[in-house]
């Protein structure tokens with residue numbers, strides 16, 4: 001990764017900036033309870049997050065029913081999940097250590113920052129606002145903002161175009177193989193974080209450009225000590 005050339009950084013949300021599983025699990029349980037289905041636990045939800053809310057709902061229904069959820073099941077359950085999640089987006093969720101200060105420092109250094117999440121847009125913006133970090137991002141792309149979500153490269157190629165950046169000028173930072181595969185397919189570098197949700201898999205196996213164990217290490221990776229931003 002050529003730290004000197006980076007001008008824009010795309011951040012994943014769930015498992016990268018925010019530990020959101022406790023509220024996602026509560027909403028999933030609320031949905032299952034209303035459907036009079038067996039409840040799941042938080043650990044299961046942790047392994048189901050990563051491909052957007054509809055996929056989470058599908059995985060929960062498949063578990064609870066003991067057979068593959070149909071599209072009709074998913075369509076019926078989605079409004080229940082959304083109702084519960086929207087009512088409690090940040091009851092138990094928290095920013096990971098160092099997130100706010102590192103983002104503020106990166107923004108202060110002149111990097112363009114974006115959110116590229118698979119979480120639906122309507123949940124994403126209120127969550128960023130609730131944690132007081134919404135103003136730090138020039139772009140927010142939810143899982144339903146474009147035709148395809150990560151691991152498809154579309155959100156990242158869209159960003160490159162919107163910001164007029166070359167491949168080596170955009171970096172993806174995320175906790176999931178979806179983030180790393182999207183970055184690779186978009187031809188850009190990536191940092192994989194070890195503390196988030198990755199289906200119980202080691203993020204290093206997806207082949208990120210660099211691996212960090214804490215969010216503060218991301219700042220060091222990007223800025224180094226001698227890096228001066230090109231104007």
Ligand SMILES: O=C(O)COP(=O)(O)O
Pocket residue numbers: 012013014015048049050051052053056116117118119120176
């Ligand atoms: O909503 C999800 O499934 C995951 O969202 P993320 O892309 O921010 O990790």
Ligand SMILES: [Mg+2]
Pocket residue numbers: 012013014015016050174175176196197
């Ligand atoms: Mg994530």
